[in-house]
Amino acid sequence: MMVAAQAGDRTAYRQLLDQLRDWLTRYYRRRLPADSLDDAVQDALVAIHSKRHTYDSGRPFGPWLAAIARYKWIDRLRTMRARPTEMLPEGDHAVPDALVTADAGSAVLSANVLAGLLATLRPAQADAIRLVKLDGLSIEEASAASGQSPALVKVNIHRGLAKLMRLVEGFGENDEG
Amino acid sequence: MTKAERADDLVDSLVADLAPVRARRAWRDGALVLGLALVELTLVLTMSRPRPDMMVAMHGPMFWWKMASCLVLALTGGVAAVLALDPAGAPRRWWTGLAVVGAVAVAVLLGTSMDMPEGLAARLDWREGVLCAGLTLAYALPMALLLTWLARRAAPTRPRLVAWAAGLGSAGWGAFAFAWSCWHDDPLYVVIWYGGAVLLCAVLARVLLVRLIRW
Numbered sequence: 001m002m003v004a005a006q007a008g009d010r011t012a013y014r015q016l017l018d019q020l021r022d023w024l025t026r027y028y029r030r031r032l033p034a035d036s037l038d039d040a041v042q043d044a045l046v047a048i049h050s051k052r053h054t055y056d057s058g059r060p061f062g063p064w065l066a067a068i069a070r071y072k073w074i075d076r077l078r079t080m081r082a083r084p085t086e087m088l089p090e091g092d093h094a095v096p097d098a099l100v101t102a103d104a105g106s107a108v109l110s111a112n113v114l115a116g117l118l119a120t121l122r123p124a125q126a127d128a129i130r131l132v133k134l135d136g137l138s139i140e141e142a143s144a145a146s147g148q149s150p151a152l153v154k155v156n157i158h159r160g161l162a163k164l165m166r167l168v169e170g171f172g173e174n175d176e177g
Numbered sequence: 178m179t180k181a182e183r184a185d186d187l188v189d190s191l192v193a194d195l196a197p198v199r200a201r202r203a204w205r206d207g208a209l210v211l212g213l214a215l216v217e218l219t220l221v222l223t224m225s226r227p228r229p230d231m232m233v234a235m236h237g238p239m240f241w242w243k244m245a246s247c248l249v250l251a252l253t254g255g256v257a258a259v260l261a262l263d264p265a266g267a268p269r270r271w272w273t274g275l276a277v278v279g280a281v282a283v284a285v286l287l288g289t290s291m292d293m294p295e296g297l298a299a300r301l302d303w304r305e306g307v308l309c310a311g312l313t314l315a316y317a318l319p320m321a322l323l324l325t326w327l328a329r330r331a332a333p334t335r336p337r338l339v340a341w342a343a344g345l346g347s348a349g350w351g352a353f354a355f356a357w358s359c360w361h362d363d364p365l366y367v368v369i370w371y372g373g374a375v376l377l378c379a380v381l382a383r384v385l386l387v388r389l390i391r392w
Contacts, residue, residue, distance in 0.1 A: 008197035017188045038180050042187050047392065049191045051332035053198035054264060063265035071264065071334040075391075149183035152190060 003057045017045060020065070027069050036076065042151030044072045117164050125160030128153045133161075203266075206259050206327050213323050214251070214350055221316070221354045228360040239362040243371070247353035249278050250375065254346025258324050261339045262331035300363050306370035309359055313374035317351025321382065328390040336387045344382025348375040 001019075004012035021041060028040040047068055055064050118126040124146070131142035132153065143150045234240040260266045324343035333339045352371050361367065 005195065006198050006200055008195060010192050010195050013195050014188065014192045017191060021184060021188065038184065042184060045187060045191060047332075049194070051264070051392065053330075054201045054332040056200060056202060056263070059265070067264040067334045068332065071332075149180075149187055152183065152187050155187070155190065 002052065002055050002061055006052060006055065006057075017048075020048060021045065023065070024069060028073065031073055032076065036080070039150050040072065040076050042149055043076065043154075044069055046151055046155055047072050118160075121160045121163060122156075124148060124152075125156040125163070128156035129160045129164075132157060201262075201331060203259055203263060206262060206331070207256075209327065210255055210259060210320070210323060213319060214255075217316070217319055217350070218354050222357060225358045228358055230360055234360070234362060237362060239364060239367075242364070243356055243362060243367050244353065246367075247349050247356055247371070250349030251346055251353050252349075253278050254342050254344075254349050255320075255324075256346075258339055258342035258346050259327070261335055261342055262328055262333050264332045264334045297365075300365050301369060302361070302366065305361065306366060309355070309361065310370045310374040310377070313348065313352045313355050313371060314378055315351070316355045317347040317374075317378050320347035320350050321378070325386055325389060328386065329392075332392060333390055336390050337383065339390060340383045340386035341379055343386060344379035345375065347382070348378035351378070 001012045001016040005016055024041045024044050025037065028037050028044075032040050048065070051068065055061065118129065121129070127146045128142060128148065131137045131145055132139065137145065139150045139153050142148075142153050146153065148156065228234065321343060324339075324347060328336075328339050328343065352375060356371075361370075
């Protein structure tokens with residue numbers, strides 16, 4: 001099924017994700033507190049999705065899946081130890097530098113520009129960015145406010161910021177051209 | 178919205194986002210690394226000035242020890258780094274091999290250096306040494322960048338191992354490429370300046386790369 005998913009077969013991919021969700025739930029149930037279980041499963045599903053190209057069809061699927069599940073488990077343990085209240089890591093989820101302004105005047109302008117840019121995103125992505133990056137809510141609070149799962153909030157922030165970055169970079173290139 | 182509905186929501190989102198991907202193959206990454214290594218070596222050999230005493234040096238054992246140590250370090254580190262990019266890979270044996278090779282090379286070079294009669298300051302020649310170390314690092318940069326790019330595309334489940342291996346491998350290759358134009362064969366000089374550059378590159382990779390390749 002993963003080979004079919006790598007080729008873009010959505011039916012096979014949905015079946016695979018449903019099976020993986022069950023397997024991951026059993027895997028993390030033995031290793032994590034109950035209140036972390038759903039987030040861990042969803043984080044792992046997102047990781048499997050984003051790293052699906054790293055599966056080599058010539059090798060067994062089980063060890064690949066187990067390695068990713070274990071990596072995300074260790075990652076979650078580290079996060080639980082280091083950050084009692086979960087915060088977004090820097091890097092992929094950071095607000096693009098191009099959207100950060102240095103003074104009050106440009107901040108007003110940037111707020112208007114940002115509102116326009118957010119309008120170009122899907123509503124779920126715009127909500128996630130607005131709640132976490134502009135209103136300062138935690139992932140959990142944003143999840144409760146928006147009705148999206150914490151993992152989905154992260155996915156939407158990641159994709160939304162990536163799209164904004166592409167838009168902003170596109171504007172820059174057009175200005176130079 | 179219940180937890181089950183949220184999970185369904187996520188699965189829907191991931192399925193909707195599905196696009197065909199090209200599966201990663203370790204041999205393809207290895208070919209890229211080898212290709213860059215050959216291109217860099219070709220450029221170095223054709224564009225830089227070779228050491229003036231090359232023919233004489235090639236008759237001495239220290240020249241070959243220097244080249245062989247750098248090459249073995251580069252090969253072992255590079256192979257270990259590429260293998261470690263596989264989430265389910267088993268690169269521990271390469272890591273062990275890398276440690277053994279490094280230890281043997283340093284031990285042999287240090288042992289040979291005991292016979293040298295000259296003074297320490299003259300042997301170390303720090304002005305040239307700093308230049309050699311700097312150029313070794315500069316020559317290591319292309320391979321380090323390629324390995325970083327490959328690691329970010331892959332799913333390494335042992336980021337620290339990848340970082341050490343990539344640092345040592347790229348530094349080993351940088352030293353090997355640079356050594357063709359460096360006329361210093363004194364083992365103490367090689368251990369201090371080449372070894373220092375390799376160590377610095379490995380530590381930098383350990384500090385910087387781990388942050389870049391976590392996923």
